[in-house]
Structures are given as C-alpha cells and as structure tokens.
C-alpha cells in the first residue's frame with residue numbers, strides 16, 4: 001500500500017465504501033481512509049451514529065462523506081446501496097459489519113432466525129458487495145477490498161460455532177480472491193481480528209490482561225498497512241503469536257483451547273448446556 005496520501009488516493013480513491021463504518025472498528029476504518037483524502041460512503045444501521053461520523057469526518061478531514069442508512073441483513077440492501085452510490089467510482093470496499101454472539105449452539109434467547117441473520121450479515125453481505133463493487137475495480141485495474149474476519153474463523157470454535165463458521169467463509173473468500181484479483185491490480189485482504197476494544201465489544205471489562213486487546217486504531221493501522229502486501233492478516237502481535245502456536249497443536253487440543261477461551265473469558269468459567277426443547 002502507498003504510504004503517502006496521493007498514492008493512497010490513486011490506488012483506492014476517489015470513493016471508499018465502508019460497510020458497518022459508523023462505529024467501533026468501522027469508524028476507525030472510515031477515519032483512516034478519510035484522513036488520506038479519499039471520500040467515504042458509510043453504510044450503517046444506526047442513523048444517529050451516521051449523523052455523528054458524517055459531521056466529524058467532513059469537518060476534520062475536508063472530504064465528502066455520504067451516510068447511507070441500511071440494514072446489511074435486508075434482502076434489498078444491494079438495491080439501496082446501488083441507488084445511494086449512483087455514478088460514484090468506488091476504489092475501496094471495507095466490509096466491517098459482523099453479527100456475533102457467544103454461547104451454546106442451541107440458545108435460550110435466540111433461534112434459527114438469528115443464525116440466518118448471521119449468514120446475511122457475515123456471509124451474504126460481503127458476497128453481494130464484493131460481487132458488485134469488485135467487477136468495476138477489475139475493469140479499472142485498480143482497487144482494494146478488506147474483509148473483516150476473526151480469530152474464531154481460523155478454526156472451529158466451540159460456543160462461537162456458527163459465528164466461527166461464517167468468519168471462516170470470510171477468510172477463505174478473501175484469501176482466494178487475493179489470488180484471483182492480484183493480476184488485475186486489485187488488492188484483497190482478510191483480517192482475522194483478535195479481541196478489539198470496539199463499541200460492540202462492551203463486555204470485555206472484566207478481562208484483566210489488557211495485553212490481549214488491540215484498540216480499533218491499532219487494528220486498522222495494521223490492516224491498512226497489510227493491504228496489498230498479503231492475503232491474510234492475523235491482527236495484533238499477541239494474537240499472531242497465539243495463532244502460530246495454535247497451528248502447531250493437534251486439532252482436538254486446539255478446539256478444546258478455543259472452547260476454554262470462550263468459557264473463561266465470556267461464559268463465567270462454566271461450559272453452558274445446550275438448550276434443547278423439552279429440557
């Protein structure tokens with residue numbers, strides 16, 4: 001990736017689309033890109049957050065910011081986004097939004113509909129937007145695509161089972177398209193984030209070892225430096241070291257390790273039972 005603003009704009013301008021770009025990690029992407037002189041189109045579900053980021057980005061960075069209120073899980077999301085984009089040339093797509101939860105596969109407070117919504121946001125959403133925006137990038141022979149995934153996508157992760165499966169999809173799609181799009185000068189990067197202090201990550205307060213976390217800015221700085229350099233970034237020094245170790249151990253032990261990570265950090269120290277009808 002070019003480090004100077006002119007180079008960044010030439011590679012990825014004049015417009016970037018950031019899906020789930022109004023808060024948390026997404027906001028950090030929006031601000032990083034706007035700071036490099038590229039206009040930002042921010043897709044998000046939260047009207048208030050969109051209004052806030054649009055005002056601050058325009059004032060701070062002097063670029064155009066187009067807020068688009070859209071539910072990325074909606075069947076009509078692509079039509080809404082295409083209408084909002086109009087004839088603007090999109091040189092960078094960041095698909096950041098993700099739907100996550102932790103608990104047993106069969107939960108008390110959500111059912112199959114929620115799991116299908118996870119597919120809509122984490123799988124169908126990136127597929128639709130890459131399919132749409134990627135084609136024009138290939139035709140122009142320039143552009144970039146960043147796909148947010150998770151450490152949970154690197155292996156099957158108990159108590160994040162379906163989230164982990166959707167995030168494995170994001171890694172596989174990102175890595176494969178890195179290979180296919182490179183001859184067209186379009187950079188693709190999948191980012192496996194570790195625990196990151198985003199707005200959606202409220203609930204991390206009880207974890208004492210802060211060295212496990214990245215800030216949103218640290219994560220985005222790393223990701224944007226990796227775009228154009230590699231197909232997959234495992235973000236964060238500690239997370240990367242853990243992931244290296246994880247790949248050395250037998251699969252059964254690795255899956256148990258992932259289960260313990262969820263149980264100890266987010267499930268109060270005890271494996272939750274499956275909530276089965278009739279129990």
Ligand SMILES: NC(=O)c1ccc[n+]([C@@H]2O[C@H](COP(=O)([O-])OP(=O)(O)OC[C@H]3O[C@@H](n4cnc5c(N)ncnc54)[C@H](OP(=O)(O)O)[C@@H]3O)[C@@H](O)[C@H]2O)c1
Pocket residue numbers: 019020021022023024025026027043044045046049070071072073095096097098099100121148149150151192193194195196197198199200201
């Ligand atoms: N935070 C972590 O520790 C962590 C770890 C590993 C991977 N990740 C991945 O990193 C990405 C961003 O993570 P995050 O959880 O920290 O979120 P975030 O960046 O704080 O938030 C993303 C933004 O997307 C919006 N959004 C969510 N669902 C949407 C939908 N259906 N339509 C439109 N906008 C929607 C959110 O709005 P609302 O808040 O109003 O819903 C929020 O403004 C996700 O793909 C996640 O899987 C995060």
